[in-house]
């Protein structure tokens with residue numbers, strides 16, 4: 001991935017809201033460690049169970065917890081309905097006594113939709129809930145304008161066909177690439193759960209479609225962990241943690257060194273055994289950290305997907321607390 005939006009987006013709840021978001025406000029992340037209260041307004045026990053077990057996948061990586069209620073609680077952050085369509089608000093929501101839904105997961109109740117697809121929809125919508133935007137709005141989206149223009153046309157068609165009073169300009173606004181200034185951007189990741197499947201005909205310069213990703217990618221997991229860190233230990237600086245069952249080699253650099261000495265001059269490499277942590281590297285906290293990593297089998301990479309030779313950057317805004325743990329997860 002990955003884009004976590006520093007702006008508040010809402011989804012228009014009268015038409016397909018998944019494709020409609022508007023940038024309104026700054027930082028949409030919940031506070032790390034938050035307990036998010038979720039009320040199922042309707043749906044049956046089977047629907048609730050699927051959402052609970054799937055949404056909790058995010059909490060394996062992000063320091064966040066969900067508390068689910070089938071009966072109306074005193075107050076809630078999220079209110080899920082299984083009616084209408086799939087869509088959600090973006091990011092942090094207030095604790096409220098409101099009885100109106102702010103998340104819709106209609107596909108979950110459709111018997112014709114296969115289980116892995118339903119899980120993908122839940123993971124994707126809960127990604128929005130954690131503040132993650134669509135991957136195709138990433139400032140480093142490498143495939144030209146065709147897909148975004150197609151999204152805009154789809155959006156306008158829905159506005160017209162469903163006879164809403166939304167203005168066509170809204171569709172352009174909602175499908176505008178995000179700017180680096182408004183977001184915390186992790187590297188572009190075509191395997192992200194926040195990316196739609198896209199046929200190759202909409203991808204300039206690519207003959208390969210973007211697949212229908214059905215699980216969190218390695219970079220999704222890393223972005224979740226860095227965006228919602230565990231309670232910080234007393235250490236200052238950064239360290240890497242290999243969460244895979246095979247050795248991983250990490251190459252890293254600190255932006256200060258790059259600017260002073262040129263890329264490559266200060267690259268450092270370490271190899272971590274399965275589940276091993278590096279020691280803490282003490283450093284100036286107000287810098288970006290550049291890194292690449294590869295597992296020894298070559299099956300897993302952590303790097304910029306748009307330019308594989310480029311290092312990915314963990315922006316300094318991601319570790320303003322002065323401590324940064326970088327977990328390298330594999331897809332299991």
Ligand SMILES: [Zn+2]
Pocket residue numbers: 018019124128134
């Ligand atoms: Zn979406």
